[in-house]
Amino acid sequence: xxxxxxxxxxxxxxxxxxxxxxxxxxxxxxxxxxxxxxxxxxxxxxxxxxxxxxxxxxxxxxxxxxxxxxxxxxxxxxxxxxxxxxxxxxxxxxxxxxxxxxxxxxxxxxxxxxxxxxxxxxxxxxxxxxxxxxxxxxxxxxxxxxxxxxxxxxxxxxxxxxxxxxxxxxxxxxxxxxxxxxxxxxxxxxxxxxxxxxxxxxxxxxxxxxxxxxxxxxxxxxxxxxxxxxxxxxxxxxxxxxxxxxxxxxxxxxxxxx
Amino acid sequence: xxxxxxxxxxxxxxxxxxxxxxxxxxxxxxxxxxxxxxxxxxxxxxxxxxxxxxxxxxxxxxxxxxxxxxxxxxxxxxxxxxxxxxxxxxxxxxxxxxxxxxxxxxxxxxxxxxxxxxxxxxxxxxxxxxxxxxxxxxxxxxxxxxxxxxxxxxxxxxxxxxxxxxxxxxxxxxxxxxxxxxxxxxxxxxxxxxxxxxxxxxxxxxxxxxxxxxxxxxxxxxxxxxxxxxxxxxxxxxxxxxxxxxxxxxxxxxxxxxxxxxxxxxxxxxxxxxxxxxxxxxxxxxxxxxxxxxxxxxxxxxxxxxxxxxxxx
Numbered sequence: 001x002x003x004x005x006x007x008x009x010x011x012x013x014x015x016x017x018x019x020x021x022x023x024x025x026x027x028x029x030x031x032x033x034x035x036x037x038x039x040x041x042x043x044x045x046x047x048x049x050x051x052x053x054x055x056x057x058x059x060x061x062x063x064x065x066x067x068x069x070x071x072x073x074x075x076x077x078x079x080x081x082x083x084x085x086x087x088x089x090x091x092x093x094x095x096x097x098x099x100x101x102x103x104x105x106x107x108x109x110x111x112x113x114x115x116x117x118x119x120x121x122x123x124x125x126x127x128x129x130x131x132x133x134x135x136x137x138x139x140x141x142x143x144x145x146x147x148x149x150x151x152x153x154x155x156x157x158x159x160x161x162x163x164x165x166x167x168x169x170x171x172x173x174x175x176x177x178x179x180x181x182x183x184x185x186x187x188x189x190x191x192x193x194x195x196x197x198x199x200x201x202x203x204x205x206x207x208x209x210x211x212x213x214x215x216x217x218x219x220x221x222x223x224x225x226x227x228x229x230x231x232x233x234x235x236x237x238x239x240x241x242x243x244x245x246x247x248x249x250x251x252x253x254x255x256x257x258x
Numbered sequence: 259x260x261x262x263x264x265x266x267x268x269x270x271x272x273x274x275x276x277x278x279x280x281x282x283x284x285x286x287x288x289x290x291x292x293x294x295x296x297x298x299x300x301x302x303x304x305x306x307x308x309x310x311x312x313x314x315x316x317x318x319x320x321x322x323x324x325x326x327x328x329x330x331x332x333x334x335x336x337x338x339x340x341x342x343x344x345x346x347x348x349x350x351x352x353x354x355x356x357x358x359x360x361x362x363x364x365x366x367x368x369x370x371x372x373x374x375x376x377x378x379x380x381x382x383x384x385x386x387x388x389x390x391x392x393x394x395x396x397x398x399x400x401x402x403x404x405x406x407x408x409x410x411x412x413x414x415x416x417x418x419x420x421x422x423x424x425x426x427x428x429x430x431x432x433x434x435x436x437x438x439x440x441x442x443x444x445x446x447x448x449x450x451x452x453x454x455x456x457x458x459x460x461x462x463x464x465x466x467x468x469x470x471x472x473x474x475x476x477x478x479x480x481x482x483x484x485x486x487x488x489x490x491x492x493x494x495x496x497x498x499x500x501x502x503x504x505x506x507x508x509x510x511x512x513x514x515x516x517x518x519x520x521x522x523x524x525x526x527x528x529x530x531x532x533x534x535x536x537x538x539x540x541x542x543x544x545x546x547x548x549x550x551x552x553x554x555x556x557x558x559x560x561x562x563x564x565x566x567x568x569x570x571x
Contacts, residue, residue, distance in 0.1 A: 001364035008352065090348035097310050097344075098365045099337040101330060257313045 002098075002105055006112040010081045014116045017077065018123060021070050025124035028062040029131045045135060052136035056145035063128055064152065064218055071160025071214075074120045076184055078113040079167030080177040082106070084253060088176035092258050106168070106250045113164055114157075121153035121160075148217070155213045158238050162210050163188075165245025172249045172256070207231065210238035261324055263288045263412050263444040264309060268318035270468075271304050278304040280468040281318065286446060286461070291439055293459035293476075294448040297549055301468040302448040303345050306414050309446075310342055323411060338366060341405030345416040347398050351390030355383055355400045359407070368409030373437065377403045380433060381426065394421040402430060406437060413438060415447040419454060427451070431458055452542045462541065464548050471548050472502070476541070483539040484519035485547075487512050490531035498522050503547045514539060514547045 032047045032055050048055050083105050086092040095105065129149035166187060171180030191209070198204050208215055212234025220227055264286040271279045279301040286292045296302050307313040309322050311333040323339055325332040349358055355378070363369045378385055381399045389397060398421050405413055413434075419427045435458060438445060449455055455462065455476075462479065464472040474482075483502070493511045500522060502514040511531075515522045523533045539547075 001361050005350070005361060009350070090344075090346045091350055093312065093342075093344040093346065094349055096312055097337055097340075097342045098362075099334045100365065101334065258307070 002095075002100060002108050003112050006081065006109045007116075010078050010112070010116060013077045013081070014074075014120065017070070017074050017120045021067055021120060021124040022127060024066055025063050025128040026131065028066070029059050029128045029135075031062070032059065033135070048132075048135040049137065052138040053145070056132050056136060059128070059132060060145045060149055063125065063149075067124065068156070068214055068218055070124075071117065071121055071156035071158075072163050074117045075113075075160040075164035076167050076181065078116055079164045079184075080171055080180045081113075082109050082168040082171045082180070082249070084168070084172030084175055084249065084256075085177035085180060087256070087258055088179070096258065102253050103250055106246065106253055110164070110168065110246050114161070117157055117160055117164065118153075121156045125149050125153045148220075152217060155217050158235065158242075159211050159214045161242035162238055162245060165242055165249070169245050169249040169252070172252045175256075208234050210234055210241055213238070261288060262286060262321070263290070263323060264292075264446060265321040266305075266309075266318065267320075269305070269308060269315050269320055270317040271301075271308060271313060272316045277468050279308070279315075279465075282465075282468070282470055284463060284470070284473070286444060288444055289442040290461050291445045291459045292447070292461040292463065293455035294446060294463050294465065295450075295452070295455065295545055296448070296465035300465040300549075302465055303416055304468075305465070306342075306416050306446070306448065309414065310337070310340065338368075339411045341408040341410035341413045343398075343401045343405045343413075343415045343418045345420070347394075347401035349389050349397070349400065349404075351388060353389055354386050355389065355392075355403070356385040358389065358400060358404060359385075362404050362408070366408045370407050370409050373409070374403060374407035377406050377433060377437075381429060395423065395426060398422055399426070399430075402433075406433065410443070412444045412446065415445065415449075417449055418447065419449065419451060427454065434458060452545060456541050464545060466549050472544075479541060479544060480538065482516045483544055484515055485512060485535070485537050485539050485543065486515060486519055486523050486526070486533065487535040488523075488526050488531040488533050490526075490529075493526065493529065493531055498525070502544075505547065505550065510534065512547070514544065 030043065033043045033045055035042055035044055083092070083095060083102070086095055096102065126149075129146045132149070133146055163184070167180055167184045170183040170187070171177060174180050174183050195206070198206060208231070212231030215234075216228055216230055262285045264284060266282050266284045269279060269282040269284075270277065282301070282305060284305075294302050294305070304313060308315050309320055309327055311327040311330075314328065320327055322336045325336050327333045327336055353361070359374050359378075363371070363374075377383075381403065383396060383399050383403060384392065389400065392400065398418065402415075402418055405415070419430055422430065431454060434445065439458065445458070447455070447459070460476055462472070462474060462476050463470055487510055489510050498515065500515045500517050500519075502516060504511060504513050506512075513522065513526075519536050523536050527533055
């Protein structure tokens with residue numbers, strides 16, 4: 001029943017994110033065929049049929065150029081509904097006097113958020129892949145693009161999970177949804193600034209903490225870019241943080257007094 | 259009597275240097291209706307929260323239905339059998355009472371749909387309106403409904419009637435009496451409405467600055483406590499072990515005594531006092547005498563302390 005409550009509380013954000021990313025992905029997919037004549041929109045499929053590979057590649061690059069952050073955005077906005085956010089408004093007294101452990105409450109919320117993140121990541125890109133395959137009629141010619149479109153949501157999800165954990169932790173720490181959002185944004189901004197300070201003046205190039213798979217996906221889809229090896233280290237770090245941060249939140253909530 | 263429904267031994271809680279509850283020892287028998295009284299900040303809510311695992315005690319121990327709320331597996335069993343109405347009746351604003359009932363039902367094996375429907379009808383709760391749009395009174399009623407329909411062995415109610423009109427207060431008290439008290443269930447209720455407490459409770463505990471000043475059967479309070487008003491020069495502050503409190507009001511001195519009030523009055527007469535009145539004491543008067551540290555009418559009386567714990571248990 002707590003899962004239903006989590007869904008009920010996050011569904012507005014979930015639907016908003018899903019619509020926003022799906023509309024964006026579909027617009028980019030249909031973009032090369034859309035034109036305007038005498039004040040009317042029309043759709044011309046010839047570009048898809050004559051250059052299936054390059055059109056597919058361009059579509060995928062545009063989608064990825066915008067939607068690379070979808071995993072992060074879903075993680076932060078959905079994660080801010082974690083049980084820690086109920087402390088400030090006072091509903092936590094109700095929640096914590098139900099016969100459920102705080103651990104199960106934390107992980108049920110996490111599970112619901114992951115399910116929503118999967119849908120938000122998969123639906124727009126898989127719809128785009130299906131549409132692209134249909135429009136080009138050459139699943140083989142655009143096959144590489146389509147297979148990358150099918151992998152992309154899972155990469156976005158994996159790099160989004162540490163941020164979901166971070167938001168859950170910050171929400172527990174600040175005891176409110178807005179506090180969680182602000183502190184998560186603060187941590188991300190400080191991390192990005194520190195990284196830039198290290199990279200630019202010191203001319204160092206440290207490996208990414210956990211966003212390596214996403215960097216790999218974006219780099220491999222730029223025209224003329226030489227392929228880079230898959231960053232397994234960053235992937236394992238992402239998996240570690242995805243588990244460690246919600247565990248820290250769970251520990252914090254278990255010890256919390258209200 | 260059977261096993262105590264709620265038992266605390268030396269239960270203490272401090273927030274930093276501030277002691278919220280100090281060495282509280284309570285024994286609430288199964289089937290008792292226990293009124294927990296005290297001024298704002300006396301430690302009532304903190305005590306209730308410790309019983310439900312929301313706050314960890316600094317020292318001492320608590321048992322609810324023989325189980326320890328400090329241990330998670332035992333706490334879950336306590337929460338299954340205890341209905342709680344918090345002071346801040348804050349539930350999910352987006353949910354209607356009907357949705358809250360559905361949600362709550364899944365948590366409690368002994369949930370009763372009939373009881374929920376009965377309470378909703380009796381208290382005239384609009385079941386289809388989102389919680390955030392309900393009046394404060396209706397929000398309180400929803401919180402009560404959820405606790406009452408749970409089929410709990412113990413009800414812990416923290417100011418359950420705050421914000422309700424007298425008709426609704428009466429209806430809630432009737433519901434409590436008919437559905438719970440008559441079935442021998444235990445109720446642990448804190449309230450500032452002493453009239454309500456007198457109406458439903460059989461035991462009373464008075465808490466002040468985290469310490470239990472008094473614990474007694476209500477019947478014994480009615481039978482035993484007396485107010486003695488005396489006038490005269492140089493009257494003693496406290497001489498008898500039966501003295502609960504003594505305050506000065508102008509030329510008069512008011513004594514609250516338990517048992518043998520006539521003998522106490524005779525002792526005062528022997529010291530030259532004129533006894534103006536020896537009268538029974540209601541709960542309200544007793545409470546005011548216990549918790550009032552200084553009488554605002556008499557600046558000279560500043561610092562006169564209420565008596566230490568006087569327990570019949």
